[in-house]
Amino acid sequence: MSHAALAPAIYGLLAEFETPTELVEASKAAHAAGYRKIDAYSPFPIEEASEAIGYHKTTVPLIVLVGGILGGLSGFGLQYWINVIAYPLNIGGKPYNSWPAFIVPTFEMTILFAGLAGVLGMFALNGLPMPYHPLFNVDRFSAATRDKFFLAVEAADPKFDLAETHKFLESLQPLTISEVPH
């Protein structure tokens, strides 16, 4: 009732933990309890935490692969077009399409495009650049870059209920629980 009306008004709940171990345990518990729109924040990468919140796969490798293939094809295509179609030159009696000579730039273009696709794809998938994020409305959250570990449960989660979720997070014994306003 009042909760249901209130729920969309906030971004979610944020629980603060002292150690990475507690964060991983809490993430596992939240995932086991059926929460899916959860996220873990820590000063350094914790592979177990990503696994605990059910974050198994990203599409970055696929983007890198596609970028690499496009780079390779465009690199080879450019050289083929120049040497065979646009400006054919007889060099040492070799055929116009002297593919061995094209391999090195093709390789470099593959690496360049794959690298750029990786960086840009990572930015796009992360929604970056992101000038505003509700979590920064919580003052304590700045410790996430220093020495504290946070678990956020978003209000957009179907299972989210302000009172119920609050109670659930309390059972994980965090240092603090904060409501995150939009």
Next chain:
Amino acid sequence: MSNDNLQVRPADYVIPADAANWQKRALIVGVVGVVICVVGAVTSLEQFLRGYLIAYMFWTGLSLGCLGLLMVQYLSGGLWGLVIRRPMEAATKCLPLMFVLFLPILFGRNVLYAWMTNATLTARNSWYLNTPGWIGRWLFYFLVWISLAYLLNRRGDAQDDPPNAGPQPRFQGLSGVGLILYALTVSFAAVDWIMSLDPTWGSTIYGLIFIAGQGLSALAFNVVILTVLTRCSPYREIIKPMQFHDIGKLMLAFVMLFAYFSFSQWLIIWAGNLPEEIGWFLNRIRGGWGIVALVIILFHFALPFALLLSRERKRAGRRLIGLALLLMFMRVVDIYWYVVPNFAHEREHFYLSIWYIVAPIGVGGLWLAYFFYNLRQRPLLPAYEPQIPSLLHQGSHGH
């Protein structure tokens, strides 16, 4: 983080009892192989010696690749090397065996190397290519390799003594000097034993191709050994997907390195198109040998490269072992493609003698039997290596 459970001892890492069976089986293959090889040496000495040279280069390369990787790991650190350190040390201990197994090549040198008996072939380079120099360099290479293997293994043994016995042995200086010596000796050995089969042709990247090949076969061999060892205690509990992932990544790097060196050799010679150089490639493309070249491009580079891009494939030994065995096989094929088209009759048409297959299997049996014998002498993990706690705690969080 508590360190109570980190009181490990070498005795905790005893090699599985099955290894004795593996050793016995390898020895049977080796002895049977050698007996058949003796028949080959009597009935068809030329072809047997060529097959034996292929076998010798591959299995010696495996020992040497492990020697190189061992020193790289001592210099760079990294948890990937800890779980394969003892297998790599056991492989380097096979070098005295390979020294002895050089004898058929030594005694068959006049059959194998045309320049030994025909002085006109070395009119310009006899200052390097002469029989006393060739024998002297063989002795020198093995002096360097066996000394390095001996010193590294002795320090590895010293580390297994209880930690209060003294300061940790130092590996870095030895490995730094050792790697330089390794690169030089392997380059010259490749020139002496394979490139000189055609004494008028030269390639400056030749040695590097063999170094990359040795690293690749050593990594592939370690994947196989690690997968087999992970089926039993104690590795079943210790090995995490991370170890296979790291070795898989290195294997991908070496697949690319091998392709890069091999392609560089091809690109420069193709671009120059000089009569005294291009013949080497023409002999290896024409007369059916082009099929072998294509197989090498596809299965030594393209397929392993594409498969090793996958993260999931690199993280499980059972998904890597097939690829590792393929790469070891392709190393033999590559050496075969380097060796056999040197000979006038064989370069006319694609040629495969039974001895090119029997000799690698026979020598491999002996090598593996001695490898398992060496491996069984010591615990599987260097228990007092300072990085062992991080290895055992991998998978638990925090730093």
